[in-house]
Amino acid sequence: MLLKGVAALGLTGFGLGGYALAIEPRFRLGVRRYNPSPPAWPRGVRLRLAVLADLHAGEPYMPPSRIAEIVDRTNGLGADAVLLLGDYGASHRILTRRVPAREWAAELARLKAPLGVHAVLGNHDWWDDHAAQVRGRGPVEGRRELERAGIPVYENDAVRLLKDGQPVWLAGLGDQIALFGQKIGRYRQFRGVDDLPGTLAKVPAGEPVILMAHEPDIFPKVPARVALTISGHTHGGQVRLFGYSPIVPSEYGNRYAYGHVIERGRHLVVSGGLGVARLPVRIGVPPEIVVVDLGPPIA
Numbered sequence: 552m553l554l555k556g557v558a559a560l561g562l563t564g565f566g567l568g569g570y571a572l573a574i575e576p577r578f579r580l581g582v583r584r585y586n587p588s589p590p591a592w593p594r595g596v597r598l599r600l601a602v603l604a605d606l607h608a609g610e611p612y613m614p615p616s617r618i619a620e621i622v623d624r625t626n627g628l629g630a631d632a633v634l635l636l637g638d639y640g641a642s643h644r645i646l647t648r649r650v651p652a653r654e655w656a657a658e659l660a661r662l663k664a665p666l667g668v669h670a671v672l673g674n675h676d677w678w679d680d681h682a683a684q685v686r687g688r689g690p691v692e693g694r695r696e697l698e699r700a701g702i703p704v705y706e707n708d709a710v711r712l713l714k715d716g717q718p719v720w721l722a723g724l725g726d727q728i729a730l731f732g733q734k735i736g737r738y739r740q741f742r743g744v745d746d747l748p749g750t751l752a753k754v755p756a757g758e759p760v761i762l763m764a765h766e767p768d769i770f771p772k773v774p775a776r777v778a779l780t781i782s783g784h785t786h787g788g789q790v791r792l793f794g795y796s797p798i799v800p801s802e803y804g805n806r807y808a809y810g811h812v813i814e815r816g817r818h819l820v821v822s823g824g825l826g827v828a829r830l831p832v833r834i835g836v837p838p839e840i841v842v843v844d845l846g847p848p849i850a
Contacts, residue, residue, distance in 0.1 A: 579837035580624065580825075585811050586844045589818045591778040593759055595846065596717045600761075601630035601664070602841035604783025605673070607826030608655040609641025610648040618650075618658040621825060625662060625840055631714060632666040635659065635702070636783035636822065637673025637726065637765040639693050645831045652696040660700035666712050669721055670697050670704045673765040673784060674741075675828070677729035684731055689744070705763065707746040709753040720760040722750050722777075727766045747772055761845075767807035770819045779845065780819045785809060787823035787836035796836075809836065 603625065607613055625633060639655055662668045676693040677683060683691045694704045703710070705723020712719045725744035732740035747769060754760045759778050764770075767782035787809035788796020799808040806812070812819040825838045 579833075580621065581837055581839045582624070582628065582842055583823070583839045584842045584844070585820050587779060587811060587813075587818045587820065589778040589845070590816050591759060591776055592845050593717055596715050596719070596759075597844070597846035598632075598714050598719060599628075599630045600632055600634055600781070600843040600845070601625050601628050602634045602636060602781055602783075602820075602822050602843060603825060604636035604765075604822040604841070605638040605786055605824030605826050605828070606655060607638055607641040607643070607675070607828055608650040609643075609646045609826075610650065611646075612831055613641060613650070613826045614648075615650060615654055615658055618655055619661075621840065622658055622661050628840070628842055630664050630842065632712065632721070633662045633664045633668040634721075634763055634781060635668065635670035635697075636763060636781065637671050638675045638783065638824075638826070638828070639673075639697075640675065640679055641826060641828075642675050642679050643827065643829055643831060652692050653699075656693075656696035656700040656702070659697070659702060662702075666714065668702050669710065669723065669763070670702050671723040671763045671765055672704060672706065672726050672729075674726050674728045677726055677744075678731070687730060706744065707750045709750060709760070718758050720754045720758055722754060722760055722762045724750055724762060724764040724769060727764070727769060745769065751777070766801070767812075767819060767821050768802055770807060770812070770814070770817070773817060773819075775815070775817055777817070779843070780817070781822070781841075781843065782807070782819065783822045783824050785821060785824075786826075786828065786833075787821075789827060789830070789833050789836060791823075791835040 680691040706725040709722040727743040728741035729744045730742040766784045822841045
């Protein structure tokens with residue numbers, strides 16, 4: 552009886568491992584919806600955002616055909632604007648082929664929305680560009696290819712949109728851990744290229760603003776004038792069971808690991824992302840496109 556139990560446990564673990572490696576990261580794709588009501592958002596203004604985070608393009612987990620599927624699904628969601636939150640290329644070691652930046656950018660160029668497609672960069676977009684690390688500054692290859700594809704990239708910049716006759720600002724923060732710093736023992740320090748005060752200074756006082764920030768760790772510093780902060784980076788921990796992720800790439804652990812967070816009246820949405828990093832596994836947090844509806848619910 553004991554041997555049968557051990558054998559059953561082993562088979563269960565093998566099956567779970569196979570699912571985590573082969574099924575959830577490669578074949579599942581969901582749409583996660585949020586309808587926050589931030590105090591700083593103007594009443595009566597409806598805005599639908601489709602959010603794509605952490606593609607990590609690379610075969611076999613995120614080939615161009617998978618990106619094409621994600622783009623087609625996103626285009627069918629009726630979003631007013633599409634937000635791309637960084638980490639476009641894969642840098643984990645379990646790859647059969649790296650997808651060149653020009654390839655994944657060409658797929659993302661097919662995204663369509665009335666108020667446009669807008670992008671920020673992530674830490675891997677910086678870490679994977681050796682020349683940028685040597686220079687200590689951008690532009691990184693990912694930015695050049697996105698802009699070549701017609702997608703604007705915001706690094707401490709903001710753009711004014713018009714929705715229902717109301718100006719709405721979209722601000723994009725530079726990456727917070729972009730540049731390699733000194734290595735102390737096993738741990739490396741990082742330097743950011745982010746400038747939150749300078750970014751928000753470009754938005755007129757009293758006008759609503761949405762902040763795109765690849766890493767959610769900036770959130771405690773975000774002022775109440777920002778209606779909503781939208782982030783990726785964490786992948787929801789990639790392994791998430793019963794609302795808890797054992798490992799989260801954030802100084803705040805599970806505090807900003809995933810989902811809709813409200814603190815002191817300020818709102819944050821963290822996407823679970825689409826690809827994989829470091830280990831190519833996902834359990835309990837399948838790849839997702841995030842849809843955020845601000846204002847009255849949209850049918």
